[in-house]
Amino acid sequence: MSEILSAFSIAFDLIVSLDRELIEIIRRTFLVSLSAVAIATLIGLPAGAVLAVVRFPGRRALVILINALMGLPPVVVGLVIYLVLSRSGPLGFMGLMFSPTAMIVAQCVLIVPIVTALSHQVLRELYEEYREQLCSFGATLPQMILTILWDGRRNLVTSVMAGFGRAVAEVGAVLIVGGNIAGVTRVMTTTIALETSKGDLALALALGMILVVTAIALNASAFLVGDAAPARQGG
Amino acid sequence: MPSLPLSLENVSLSIGGASLIEDVSLTLHHGPRTIILGANGAGKSLILRLSHGLLGPTRGSVRWGGAERLGPLRRRQAMVFQKPIMLRRSTRANAGYGLKIAGMPRSEREARVAQVLERVGLARLAERDARVLSGGEQQKLALARAWALDPEIMFLDEPTANLDPTATAAVEAIVNEIHAGGAKIVMTTQSLSQAKRLADEVIFVHRGRVAEQTPADEFFANPRSAEAAAFLKGELAW
Amino acid sequence: MYFARRALLAVLAVLFLTLPATAQDKFITVASTTSTEQSGLFKHLLPAFTRASAIEVRVVAVGTGQAIKLGEKGDADVLLVHHKPSEEKFIAEGWGVKRLEVMYNDFVVVGPDSDPAKIKGITDVSAAFRKIAETKSTWASRGDASGTDLAEKEIWQALGIAVSKSGPEWYRELGQGMGPTLNTSAQLPAYTLSDRGTWISFKNRGPLQIVVEGDQKLFNQYGVMLVNPAKHPHVKVELGQQFIDWIVADAGQKTIADYKIEGQQLFFPNARKQGS
Numbered sequence: 225m226s227e228i229l230s231a232f233s234i235a236f237d238l239i240v241s242l243d244r245e246l247i248e249i250i251r252r253t254f255l256v257s258l259s260a261v262a263i264a265t266l267i268g269l270p271a272g273a274v275l276a277v278v279r280f281p282g283r284r285a286l287v288i289l290i291n292a293l294m295g296l297p298p299v300v301v302g303l304v305i306y307l308v309l310s311r312s313g314p315l316g317f318m319g320l321m322f323s324p325t326a327m328i329v330a331q332c333v334l335i336v337p338i339v340t341a342l343s344h345q346v347l348r349e350l351y352e353e354y355r356e357q358l359c360s361f362g363a364t365l366p367q368m369i370l371t372i373l374w375d376g377r378r379n380l381v382t383s384v385m386a387g388f389g390r391a392v393a394e395v396g397a398v399l400i401v402g403g404n405i406a407g408v409t410r411v412m413t414t415t416i417a418l419e420t421s422k423g424d425l426a427l428a429l430a431l432g433m434i435l436v437v438t439a440i441a442l443n444a445s446a447f448l449v450g451d452a453a454p455a456r457q458g459g
Numbered sequence: 460m461p462s463l464p465l466s467l468e469n470v471s472l473s474i475g476g477a478s479l480i481e482d483v484s485l486t487l488h489h490g491p492r493t494i495i496l497g498a499n500g501a502g503k504s505l506i507l508r509l510s511h512g513l514l515g516p517t518r519g520s521v522r523w524g525g526a527e528r529l530g531p532l533r534r535r536q537a538m539v540f541q542k543p544i545m546l547r548r549s550t551r552a553n554a555g556y557g558l559k560i561a562g563m564p565r566s567e568r569e570a571r572v573a574q575v576l577e578r579v580g581l582a583r584l585a586e587r588d589a590r591v592l593s594g595g596e597q598q599k600l601a602l603a604r605a606w607a608l609d610p611e612i613m614f615l616d617e618p619t620a621n622l623d624p625t626a627t628a629a630v631e632a633i634v635n636e637i638h639a640g641g642a643k644i645v646m647t648t649q650s651l652s653q654a655k656r657l658a659d660e661v662i663f664v665h666r667g668r669v670a671e672q673t674p675a676d677e678f679f680a681n682p683r684s685a686e687a688a689a690f691l692k693g694e695l696a697w
Numbered sequence: 698m699y700f701a702r703r704a705l706l707a708v709l710a711v712l713f714l715t716l717p718a719t720a721q722d723k724f725i726t727v728a729s730t731t732s733t734e735q736s737g738l739f740k741h742l743l744p745a746f747t748r749a750s751a752i753e754v755r756v757v758a759v760g761t762g763q764a765i766k767l768g769e770k771g772d773a774d775v776l777l778v779h780h781k782p783s784e785e786k787f788i789a790e791g792w793g794v795k796r797l798e799v800m801y802n803d804f805v806v807v808g809p810d811s812d813p814a815k816i817k818g819i820t821d822v823s824a825a826f827r828k829i830a831e832t833k834s835t836w837a838s839r840g841d842a843s844g845t846d847l848a849e850k851e852i853w854q855a856l857g858i859a860v861s862k863s864g865p866e867w868y869r870e871l872g873q874g875m876g877p878t879l880n881t882s883a884q885l886p887a888y889t890l891s892d893r894g895t896w897i898s899f900k901n902r903g904p905l906q907i908v909v910e911g912d913q914k915l916f917n918q919y920g921v922m923l924v925n926p927a928k929h930p931h932v933k934v935e936l937g938q939q940f941i942d943w944i945v946a947d948a949g950q951k952t953i954a955d956y957k958i959e960g961q962q963l964f965f966p967n968a969r970k971q972g973s
Contacts (some may be wrong), residue, residue, distance in 0.1 A: 252642035282827055311771030321772045322726055357544040359513055361560045361608075375547040403757035405726075406740070421876025422735050423901030430721065450924055 238430060246431075253411040256324050257391040257441030260331035261339075264391075265384050266333075268339030272383075273369040277338070282432060287344065292336035298330075306330045309401065310395035319379070322403040327411070330397040342377075342383035350376045385443050387447035390405035392439055460697050461490045462523040462532050463643060464511055469518035472505060480505050481667045482519070483637040487612075491659030492634075492644040494675075496651070498690065501664040503647035504541075504616050510539050510645065511614045534561050537605035542621065543597040550592065551576065551585040553600055557608045559623060575603040579633055595626030604635050613637055615646035619653065631657060651691070663687040706818040720884070724753035725731055725936045728765075728773035730844060731874045733919075734758030736894030736963055741956045752936050754821035760844030760874065764940075768792055768922070771929030777944075779919045780844035783803040789909075793922035794878055797945050800953050800964045801918045802893050804848060807836075809886035822912040823856055824831075830858050835865040839878045840870030844917070849890040852914065879905065892917060894963040921945070944968075 238246050251429040275287055307313050309320045309329070320326045323450060350372045359367050373380070395413035402409030419428035465487040472480035472621060480502050487493055487510070495503045501650065508514040509521055512529040523532050547551050555572040563571070577581045579599040584592065598618055604615055617635065619627040636659065638644045648654055654661060658675040663684065670684040682688045733739055743754045757767065761778040767774045769792050777799065778784060787793045806825060808816070815833040816825040829836055839846040840862060860871040860915045869876050869887065875895040882889040883903030891899075895909070899935060909915075921941050926932045943949045950966035957963070 309932060312816060313770075316771070322755065338916075354536075354544060354546070356508075356513055357546075358539065358560075360511065360533075360536075360538040361557045362531070363560045367560055370548070380548075403726075403755075405755040408755050418735070420880070421731070421874055423876055423880055423899040424893075425901055 227367065227426045227429060230426040231433065235430035235433045236428055239363060243388060246434070248407070249410055249412060249415055250434070252324065252409075253413075254438070254439045254442070255372060256411060257329050257388060260335060260391045261384060261388045263328070263332050264335045264339045265385050267336050268383070268387070269343050269380060270344030270369070270372060271336075271340045272345075273347050275344045276351045276372065277368050287341075290337050290341045290344070291414050294366070295332055296337065296343050298334060298394045299400070301333050302330055302400030305333065305397065306341060306400045310412050321401070322405055322409060324409055325400070326401040327398040330401045331391040331394060334397060336392060339383055339387040339391055342386055343380050344378040346376050346383060347372045351378075364456035381446055381449075385446055388442070389439065390436070460490075460653045462535050463487065464524065465612065467506070467516075468522065469507065469521050470509060470516040470521060472509065472514065479667055480516075481507070483660060483667075483669050484519075485669055485672055487645060488642065489643055491674075492638055492646070492657055493660045494654045494658035495647040495662045495664060496654050496658075496690075497627075497647075497649065497664035499649060502667040503649075504662050505667075506662075506664060506669075507616050507645065507647055511536055512554060513538070534608070535611040536614065537608045537612075539549045539598070539601045539616065539618050540616040543594075543601035545589040545592070545597055546626040548589060548598055550581055550589050550648070553589045554581075554585075554607055557604055561608065562583065562623045571607050575607045578606070579603040580629075593626075595622050595629065597627065598606070598622060598630055600634065602630065602637070602659065606628050606633075606637055609640075610642055612643040612645060615644070617647050617649065619648075619650075625651075636685050656677050663690070665690075700789075705845065713928055719773050719972065723751060723936060724755055725774040725899065725933050725940060726755045726757065726772070727775045727777055727783075727940070728757050728763075728767040729777040730761050730779060731758050731765060731876065731914050732779070732892040732895050733875075735876055736959065737895065738897050738953070738956055738964060742944075742952050743950070745950065745952045746919055748939060749948065750799055750939055750945065752939060754940060760839075760841045760846070762847075768844055768924045771924065774933045775940055776922045776924065777919060778844060778922075779917055780847045781920065783847065784920045784922060787922065792928060794925050796920045796922050797941060797968060799919045799921045799968055800950075800966045801916060802964050803909045803910070804845065804890050804915040804917055805893050806888060806915075807882070807896060808908045809904045810906050811886075811904070811907075812834035812908060814888065817908045818865030819909055822852060822909055822914050825909045826852055826858070827856055830867075830876075833865070835879055835887040835928055836860075837882040837884050837885060837889040838868065838870045841874065843874070845875060845890060845892055848894045848917065850918045866894075869874055880912065892932070894958075897961055897963060898914075906965055918967075 275283060305326065305341065306313050309326050310316055311321065354372060357372065362372065393413065395417050398411060399414050399417065404410050405415040412431060416428045416431045417432065467483050467485050470480060470483045471478065483506060483607065495506060497503045502619045505514065509516055512521070515559070520527055521612055523529060551572055554576055554627065555568050557570060558568045573582070577584055579602055581596060581600055581603060584596065589597065592600060611674060619630050622630065634644060647659065659676055661678040662672045662687065663670045665686040671682065673683055678687065679691070682691060708738050739756050743756070747753055757773065759767070761783060762780050763778045764776055765787055766781055767773045768787065776793065784796050786939070806822065814829045814832045816828050819825045838849060860868045867968045871881055873881065876899065877892055877894070878889055879891060879899050880901055881900060883905050886904050889910070921944060923934065923937045923941060924932045926934050945968035950968055953964050954962065
């Protein structure tokens, strides 16, 4: 109990004092996870749209597979990325091990299935609704895909933020491929794991609170931007 | 290359083993307003979708101006659905969407959209989200969107089924105006009174078959098929 | 809307453009153990080296077993670990160039203050281990092939007491680092072996306290090795060697001796004078 109480006061002190190291870590955390989300969005949304619109053999099996991959264990992803990026691995020559880039790659692998599967679900429903009208207009496949992506944008924010939530909360994979190097690859979750290891539970919890609050703030602003998006488009 | 005459030749359609349309042959010519009449589930909407190429026949063939492939001709046709499909965009964006898909440049498009919105009476709602419009306004918007394409054929699938009498009258007036502009009208309905108001020619559909295709005056005075006669009597009794 | 989107873009721009410009161009990656990282030694030691050399040291803190694996795979330039037999094997197999001794600390046996095995104050660690086994008192083992884990297993082995992850029933293998093992031991409660540095800086002790210390067998030697560039050509030989030279020379040795928590010195430098 005392730990929970002192966690609040530590969190408060850290924020009020604008602790330099903490701010660096928060910035790095968001930099890594937002980059991962940006890349995952560029891959996941079009992939989700294609799965929703295009009929091809094996599509159902692919959808089931991607849904299953949403539950990929981060440690396994971390290990696989490690073996690939390690100096002894196939991409070792790039020297990416223990870098923020490696962490972005790992988080990307984790969340591409999430963004793809959730956006597929959103876009599938939208496409079912639009299909006949789009066919009637003689829309081409790319036109159909762009239309449902644009019209589904508000619901797609949720898919993207779900991916961000997973990326920013994840510790297993980034610990392995990032190495939790102070000042280079140390992010919020790995710091929390480290402080827990050191038995400083109050500090760990305080950091956890800060992570949760900043993540909520980012989510809220994303939804505000989404809600403010104009209904007007083209003409 | 015109879409007309449009002909169905021995067309059958089965979905999931159920035979829904059986051996339908008919030809639609430029000019008359064709009303496809029939009871619920008779197959009116399916015939409309086959004619517009939204569905392909299981057997038989559909020809547009003699060609079996619709291809770019699709863009010379337009369709309005029973439940209007509103894109999550403004009224103006919805009205211009078909033109955008067809690749019309923005400046030309804007003029055309303003014109059709004016004609269906939605100009003042142009900036509003189309999904908050009333049912009647949405159907007028769907008509405007189709009209904007200046189609050779306009298919309408029970466009007034969910509307009140005022909105129904407004929609019928717009349909007549579109027809006056030179478009071929092909419309389904289960309302005998609506058929009487609009039809130049009636195709009566019963249980997946075309019972008859007859000029309107003759159809209502003296139907050729027993099924149509029964339908007319039933409707009159009601 | 316009403003909301602009605001978001501005936030992102700030995030990306203010990337720390402080990162050194020259850096080496050192694979080391949790004990050196979590005791706070590196936070004290590395800035001193970076000031002297303008070389940034990036530490990946894992167990000795995993650190050696990182060296073999070429994912680190220098290893600073504490299990002499593993280190000598690493050199013998050609993965490392040369092993130099740097410093030592010692292990302590910690256990619940109720002391069910009645070993408090015993100075012979083997005798204490034997009593723990006889009384079947709960023992928490790291079980992660770290230097501490290997040191503990060697003591059991010398006593002829067979322990492994499958038992005996009082012997719990956790597969965790030092800190988590201490967290768990405090909860069980259980006896466990810890390096003194992690113990002193550990905050969540619960009922745990030191029960055995000072035995010669608990002496814990750290060695430093450069990963062999013949095996991994990308290894930063020059920078890595500078770090090794510094840490075994007077400057590094003195910095190690200076590191204290609550007045206690944690690590004792014992590098042999080079070239003498």
